[in-house]
Amino acid sequence: MVHYIIGFPWETPADVNATLEMAWELFEKYEAFPAVQYATPLPGTKLWTMCHEMGLPFNADGGARFQHEPSFVPPGIPDGWLQKAKGALDLKLHAASQRKVIINITYECINHCLFCAVGNRVRKGIPFPRLQEILKEHRAKGIEALDIDGGEPTLHPDLYKTLEYAKELGYRRINVTTNGRRLKDPAEARQLLATGITSMSISLHGDTAQLHDLLTGVPGSFDETIHGIQNCLNNLGIGQDFAVNVTVVRQNVEHLLSLVSLIYGMGVRKLNIQFLTPFGNAQRNLLPGQDMTPVIQVLDKFGDKMAINVVNGLFCQLPGYESFLAGDVQKLGRTMVFVTDEEVNLFDYLGARRHKKEVCKSCAWSVVCEGFFEFQEGPSDV
Structure with missing residues (x-):
């Protein structure tokens, strides 16, 4: 098990996504299960002092909140974003099983x-x-x-x-x-x-x-x-x-x-x-x-x-309706066998024809989404 902390005062959505992507990569390669925690200011720590100096309102009873909810909202991250991003990784881990x-x-x-x-x-x-x-x-x-x-x-x-x-x-x-x-x-x-x-x-x-x-x-x-x-x-x-x-x-x-x-x-x-x-x-x-x-x-x-x-579908296309797309992440645990005897992981197979754009770096669902599909042009009269 590897512990990760997200949501420090200086972090941006892109910073957090980089941490979550690394957590997933190490899980895939080495089965190192990620235990993701929120940055939680405890009395006597530098984080406690920093939050006070920055004027960040935070819940002082943070000991019980490490893995459940943020104690404060970092200035560069929208309210509720951290929970979605952590939930996305949890969803991906569950789907893989x-x-x-x-x-x-x-x-x-x-x-x-x-x-x-x-x-x-x-x-x-x-x-x-x-x-x-x-x-x-x-x-x-x-x-x-x-x-x-x-x-x-x-x-x-x-x-x-x-x-x-x-x-x-x-x-x-x-x-x-x-x-x-x-x-x-x-x-x-x-x-x-x-x-x-x-x-x-x-x-x-x-x-x-x-x-x-x-x-x-x-x-x-x-x-x-x-x-x-x-x-x-x-x-x-x-x-x-x-x-x-x-x-x-x-x-x-x-x-x-x-x-x-x-x-x-x-x-x-x-x-x-x-x-x-x-x-x-x-x-x-x-x-x-x-x-x-x-x-x-x-x-x-x-x-x-x-x-x-x-x-x-893409999470970014249906904001507020993400729960209807969550089941699609189950492709992570699916092996597809073709008539030709070829076997592929369905999530990876589809992901090979997807690409991420600049906007994906700050998306809360980035860790469970491989980006936008790349289609070939077809005849205009179909």
């Missing part, structure tokens, strides 16, 4: 989404014997959470065998992410839910057939996905969780409130609002812009009615 393996079992898909993150990959799947090896390998590391993704996982011929095998190995939390189209058949939905998965996520990107089908590139996909969602909701077992994923792009951002209203009206109570990442088909021309009003409208109206996670 919540381990999960995500397996893209196939890149085959029956949609052709404009923004697909794996749309440029060879459309093939992982053979079942290799899936068994991957599952055993990560279970042996103590991982109990599994996410089956794609492409479209329901197209894999051994999906059900894979899920049953994962359950036999002792995976306690198993999720399947799908576009839901094949679940338009109630029997398919019942069969998938009966494998013992603990949760399922279905992607819906438009509030109308015209919009959703435009984004997926497949006429009729909206109706099939809607039926898939309803069939899953009708057949959920005790303790099974269900969510809808919405990817926000230029074409649907103004329809977001209407889309979430539709989802809520169907009985869905968990929502993932996903921003684009610069992989696969996603390019700059698909970005929804900097105005977060449509997202804020959803959070204001449904934030206390649904469990909402904002995925791949």
Whole structure:
């Protein structure tokens, strides 16, 4: 364990962030757990004298406040900033311990989404014997959470065998992410839910057939996905969780409130609002812009009615709504396995395409954020 102190009278936000970044770096390299304390003036210390000389009001009963709250506000740091920054590091440390393996079992898909993150990959799947090896390998590391993704996982011929095998190995939390189209058949939905998965996520990107089908590139996909969602909701077992994923792009951002209203009206109570990442088909021309009003409208109206996670967003874009982004830090503990057998830490993989700007140095969330995504330019007529 290494002790760090933040919030001295002379420090700026950039100074504090440098300390927290060092604390995280040493934890990553050497597993030296950081114990972060606030600078606390105690009688007889130079800090006590300095605070008096600077006229800084402080709580004299500081002994019990070391790790809980600042005794004073440094002149160069906004009130409340230190607590956010320390909380960000605590959040990151917790996230690193919540381990999960995500397996893209196939890149085959029956949609052709404009923004697909794996749309440029060879459309093939992982053979079942290799899936068994991957599952055993990560279970042996103590991982109990599994996410089956794609492409479209329901197209894999051994999906059900894979899920049953994962359950036999002792995976306690198993999720399947799908576009839901094949679940338009109630029997398919019942069969998938009966494998013992603990949760399922279905992607819906438009509030109308015209919009959703435009984004997926497949006429009729909206109706099939809607039926898939309803069939899953009708057949959920005790303790099974269900969510809808919405990817926000230029074409649907103004329809977001209407889309979430539709989802809520169907009985869905968990929502993932996903921003684009610069992989696969996603390019700059698909970005929804900097105005977060449509997202804020959803959070204001449904934030206390649904469990909402904002995925791949930036804390600085949604001040006051940071709690909706906090879950995204969980990527720190997630290993993603591609069809090609490549394995990456999801947080690092995404972070490689992000960069920090000058403004990031003074952001209270800097230690848990890798900065802004770098997108390639795309054709203007998409």
